[in-house]
Each structure stands twice: as C-alpha cells, then as structure tokens.
Amino acid sequence: MAIKVEHLNHIYSPGQPHEHKALEDVSFTVADGTFAGLIGHTGSGKSTLLQLLNGLLKPTSGSIFIGDADITRPGVSMLKIRRKTGLVFQYPEYQLFEETVALDVAFGPENLGLAPEEVDARVREAIALVGLDYDEVKNASPFTLSGGQKRRVAIAGVIAMKPEILILDEPTAGLNPQAHEEILDMICRIHEETKNITLLVSHNMNDIARLADQVLVLDGGRLVMDGTPEEVFARGDELERIGLARPDALRITGQLRRSGIFVEGSPLTLEEAADLIAKAVAP
Amino acid sequence: MIRDITLGQYYPGESWIHRLDPRLKIVATLLYIISLFVVRDFGGFLIAWLALEAVILISRVPRSYILRGLRPVFLIIAFTLLVNLFMIPGDVLVRFWKLQITVQGVETAAFMGIRLVLLILGSSLLTLTTRPIQLTDGIEALLSPLKKIGVPAHELAMMMTIALRFIPTLLEETDKIMKAQQARGADFETGSLFRRAKALVPILVPLFISAFRIAQDLAMAMESRCYGSGRPRTRMNEIRFARRDLAGAILMMSYLAMIVLERILW
Numbered sequence: 001m002a003i004k005v006e007h008l009n010h011i012y013s014p015g016q017p018h019e020h021k022a023l024e025d026v027s028f029t030v031a032d033g034t035f036a037g038l039i040g041h042t043g044s045g046k047s048t049l050l051q052l053l054n055g056l057l058k059p060t061s062g063s064i065f066i067g068d069a070d071i072t073r074p075g076v077s078m079l080k081i082r083r084k085t086g087l088v089f090q091y092p093e094y095q096l097f098e099e100t101v102a103l104d105v106a107f108g109p110e111n112l113g114l115a116p117e118e119v120d121a122r123v124r125e126a127i128a129l130v131g132l133d134y135d136e137v138k139n140a141s142p143f144t145l146s147g148g149q150k151r152r153v154a155i156a157g158v159i160a161m162k163p164e165i166l167i168l169d170e171p172t173a174g175l176n177p178q179a180h181e182e183i184l185d186m187i188c189r190i191h192e193e194t195k196n197i198t199l200l201v202s203h204n205m206n207d208i209a210r211l212a213d214q215v216l217v218l219d220g221g222r223l224v225m226d227g228t229p230e231e232v233f234a235r236g237d238e239l240e241r242i243g244l245a246r247p248d249a250l251r252i253t254g255q256l257r258r259s260g261i262f263v264e265g266s267p268l269t270l271e272e273a274a275d276l277i278a279k280a281v282a283p
Numbered sequence: 284m285i286r287d288i289t290l291g292q293y294y295p296g297e298s299w300i301h302r303l304d305p306r307l308k309i310v311a312t313l314l315y316i317i318s319l320f321v322v323r324d325f326g327g328f329l330i331a332w333l334a335l336e337a338v339i340l341i342s343r344v345p346r347s348y349i350l351r352g353l354r355p356v357f358l359i360i361a362f363t364l365l366v367n368l369f370m371i372p373g374d375v376l377v378r379f380w381k382l383q384i385t386v387q388g389v390e391t392a393a394f395m396g397i398r399l400v401l402l403i404l405g406s407s408l409l410t411l412t413t414r415p416i417q418l419t420d421g422i423e424a425l426l427s428p429l430k431k432i433g434v435p436a437h438e439l440a441m442m443m444t445i446a447l448r449f450i451p452t453l454l455e456e457t458d459k460i461m462k463a464q465q466a467r468g469a470d471f472e473t474g475s476l477f478r479r480a481k482a483l484v485p486i487l488v489p490l491f492i493s494a495f496r497i498a499q500d501l502a503m504a505m506e507s508r509c510y511g512s513g514r515p516r517t518r519m520n521e522i523r524f525a526r527r528d529l530a531g532a533i534l535m536m537s538y539l540a541m542i543v544l545e546r547i548l549w
C-alpha cells in the first residue's frame with residue numbers, strides 16, 4: 001500500500017467572497033512502510049492535505065491513490081477509505097464522548113462492522129499499544145483522565161481500526177515534554193510493530209529529523225521540498241525563509257563552525273551532534 | 284459544508300449602505316417591515332420592491348447572496364402560498380377533486396408571497412450590510428432610554444454580541460468534531476431516523492463540552508480584564524450620526540410618505 005498524490009488542488013468556498021486556495025498542484029508519493037514527516041508554516045495547508053487523504057474533503061481537482069484505488073472518484077466507499085487510513089486530528093481528545101474509555105475506543109471498530117469479539121480484542125490491543133493499562137482505564141470516564149491520557153485514548157480510538165496508513169496532525173501539541181516524548185515513542189513503536197505508513201505533521205523540526213524517512217515541506221499551499229531529512233534540512237536557509245527552522249543539531253554545529261570550531265558532517269539528532277562535536281574538540 | 288450556512292451573515296463591503304449609522308439602519312428596517320403591512324395593493328408593493336432594489340444596488344451585495352437568505356424559509360413561504368391558494372372562498376377559477384382555486388385565493392396568495400419575500404429580503408439586507416458588533420451597539424443605543432425603567436440594555440447587548448461572536452466558532456467546532464467522528468467511521472447520512480438521531484450523540488456530547496469550555500474561558504478572560512457591567516462605559520468606536528445618515532433618514536421618510544400616499548390616494 002502506497003500513497004500517490006497527483007496535481008492536487010483544493011479551494012475552500014469557491015466562488016464566494018472568502019474563497020481561499022489552500023493547496024496548489026501538489027504531487028508526491030509515499031512508499032509502503034515509510035515514516036513521513038509533513039512540515040510547513042501555519043496556514044500552509046497541512047491539515048487540508050490530511051483531510052483530503054482521508055476523504056473528509058473532496059479536492060477541487062487532482063487525484064489521490066491509496067494503493068490502487070483513486071479515492072477522489074465519485075462513488076468510492078468512504079468506509080473502505082477509513083479502514084485503510086486512520087486520521088488523528090489535532091487535539092483529538094475533544095472528540096471523546098462515551099461513558100467509558102473502552103466504549104469510546106470501540107466506536108471506530110464498531111463502525112467498521114466487526115464482530116463483538118473482534119472489537120473487544122482490538123480495544124484491548126489498542127489501549128495496550130498506547131501505553132495504558134486496560135484493566136485500570138476500561139471503566140473510567142474519559143473525561144476524568146489527564147490531558148496526556150485523554151490524548152492516548154483518542155489515538156487508541158483510531159489505532160483500534162488498524163489502519164494501514166496512520167496520519168497524525170500535531171499529536172503532541174500542548175503536551176508537557178515528558179508526555180511529548182512518550183507519545184512520539186508510542187507512534188514509533190506502532191510504526192515498527194505494524195509496518196504501516198505513518199504521516200506525521202509537526203512543528204518540531206527535531207522530531208521530524210529524528211523520526212522521518214521522508215520529509216514533505218508545504219509553503220502557501222505548494223509542495224516546495226520532498227526528500228530525505230538529510231536532503232531537506234541541508235536547505236536550511238530556504239527553510240528559514242518560509243518560516244521554518246533547522247533542527248537543533250544542525251543549528252548548533254553550524255554555529256560552532258562559524259565560531260571556528262570545525263565540526264564535520266550534518267547531524268540530525270542531538271546524540272549524533274554530541275559525538276561529532278566531541279570528535280572535533282578532542283585533542 | 285456546515286460553515287457555509289448564512290446565518291445573519293455579514294457581507295463585507297464599503298458601500299454607502301454599509302457605512303450608515305447602525306441605529307438608522309435598524310429603525311429603517313423596522314419601518315420598512317411595518318410599511319409592508321400598511322400596503323393594501325400591488326401598487327404599494329411596487330414602491331416597496333423598487334426601494335429594496337435601489338438599496339440592493341447601492342449596497343453592491345451580489346444578488347445570489349441575498350437570495351440565499353430565502354432558502355431556509357422557503358418551506359414557510361410555500362406553505363403560506365398553498366394555504367392561501369386553496370382555502371380562500373370566492374369566485375371559483377378552477378376546481379379539481381375536492382380542491383378549488385378562487386380569484387381571491389390567487390390574489391391573496393400572491394399578496395402574501397410578495398409580502399413575505401420582501402420582508403425577509405429587507406431584514407437580511409440589514410444583517411448583510413452591518414457588522415454584528417455594530418448591530419448590537421445599535422440595539423444597545425436604541426434600548427438605552429429603557430435603562431431608566433430597569434431594562435438591562437447593556438447586558439442584553441453584551442449577550443447578543445457574545446452569541447453572535449460564537450456562532451461561527453461553534454459551527455467550526457461542530458465541523459471539526461463531525462470530521463473527527465467521520466474519520467472513525469461514523470455515518471450521519473444514511474439509516475433510519477432513529478439511527479440518525481443516535482448518530483448525533485458523538486457530535487453533541489463533545490460539542491456541549493466544548494461550548495462549556497469556551498464559555499468558561501471567556502468568562503475567565505473577561506473577569507481577569509476587570510469586566511463588570513452596570514457602570515457606564517466608553518467605547519473605542521463611537522457611533523455618530525453623520526451627514527450621510529441624515530440623507531438616509533430623509534430618503535426613508537420619503538419612502539414612507541410614498542407608501543402612505545399610495546394607500547390614501549388609490
């Protein structure tokens with residue numbers, strides 16, 4: 001299963017005074033099993049693109065292939081798309097509604113029309129995958145949990161649908177540093193265990209540099225870069241011009257170089273940077 | 284999409300109509316509505332319609348946008364037309380089955396239909412050309428004489444301002460929640476009435492929670508900026524009655540005079 005997007009355009013409220021061109025001629029492919037990162041300044045069209053990928057919005061023109069199926073064709077079964085691609089919205093905890101955690105996580109699988117035993121098994125599995133204790137939380141009201149826990153439950157609600165493509169819109173927004181790390185670790189673990197395609201939107205360049213195999217960069221609705229993190233972050237000046245930043249590792253080694261300490265290579269994580277700096281300053 | 288609902292929507296513009304004093308516009312709209320009930324024949328409606336056309340032209344709001352305001356009340360208009368068409372006794376025009384259409388029926392139906400359409404278009408022009416905040420400021424100013432007899436004009440206006448301000452926010456919130464639940468396979472469009480009603484629970488629960496959260500945040504933000512009602516306040520944007528408003532008032536008066544004359548003379 002791969003994602004292939006061709007000449008995608010999206011205009012909000014066409015023909016109205018507040019018409020807005022959100023995506024313009026976007027084309028890219030994400031191969032099976034890839035962890036892809038999507039970055040862009042606010043308003044660059046990231047969330048729009050994610051909703052198009054999940055069939056929640058219909059594009060003005062262009063096509064989106066999930067596997068062999070073009071999901072922009074009229075008459076495609078939405079349930080089929082939703083079975084393949086799971087979308088975790090920004091602040092997903094605001095979508096919780098059931099009386100208990102277990103019931104809420106079961107909402108998605110039930111909508112897929114699965115047998116009750118299968119639903120139950122998936123709920124247990126999903127809750128465990130997001131790092132919560134099933135027996136502890138199953139009967140709790142989702143509204144009594146902490147912010148980080150709510151976020152996990154909401155993500156479990158999507159994971160329980162076992163999507164082959166998992167799309168996450170800023171899943172760590174508004175969390176404390178520890179919860180931030182835990183959620184990302186969890187996403188990584190799920191990616192490794194299920195070998196799915198993961199598409200992660202984030203404003204944190206360190207996370208993207210560390211986790212992604214492929215980085216897509218949007219600017220004003222256009223796809224301006226598409227490549228490995230090494231390729232994309234090598235164009236740091238361009239990124240800064242469109243309101244993005246370099247990962248800390250690259251920023252620090254760059255500054256050291258400018259102040260005369262010659263650090264070789266272009267590290268993407270702080271650990272790599274530390275090694276390279278140690279090598280550079282070693283006597 | 285749910286966001287496209289025009290609910291007292293403002294159409295941004297800089298026209299002469301847009302810049303009129305909101306108080307004048309509110310009073311003029313009320314007078315216009317009253318005038319529609321003063322009218323007794325089609326001649327009067329011709330005047331009312333021409334006046335409306337003139338305002339539409341000056342306001343430069345696209346006609347398609349104005350007509351959209353009729354959509355939600357279409358059923359009411361259709362119902363009124365049908366009831367009048369079939370229920371009024373008089374000289375029979377056509378008769379079929381147990382129903383009959385009379386000359387008087389056709390006349391009354393046309394009369395009522397025109398009156399309703401003009402009424403709705405006239406009042407939607409007010410909201411289309413006036414910012415919600417100006418509208419509530421105008422209402423507050425008009426109600427303020429009633430403060431003396433204990434009508435909480437400012438509080439009422441503040442409640443309206445807040446309600447208007449949060450309609451788009453809540454619509455956006457609804458849209459977001461609906462999409463999130465759809466992404467989890469929820470289906471709001473098919474199934475029996477009962478199933479569809481049940482499908483609303485996953486939207487309504489998060490929506491209410493959001494609404495309470497927004498209300499709490501807003502209350503906190505207002506309090507922390509020392510908002511307290513009851514005392515007289517000053518405004519950043521004072522509404523002033525300018526020369527163009529005087530012209531507007533004179534035009535409105537001439538319109539009313541024409542309506543009254545038409546009724547007396549014909």
Ligand SMILES: Nc1ncnc2c1ncn2[C@@H]1O[C@H](COP(=O)(O)OP(=O)(O)OP(=O)(O)O)[C@@H](O)[C@H]1O
Nearest residue numbers: 012013020022040041042043044045046047048049
């Ligand atoms: N429903 C809508 N109607 C009209 N315009 C919209 C709508 N949703 C988004 N937009 C506009 O489309 C553009 C892209 O929005 P989008 O939400 O995709 O940006 P984003 O990259 O996700 O931003 P952020 O990083 O802030 O989440 C923005 O300029 C936004 O104002």
Ligand SMILES: [Mg+2]
Nearest residue numbers: 046047090169
């Ligand atoms: Mg977004």
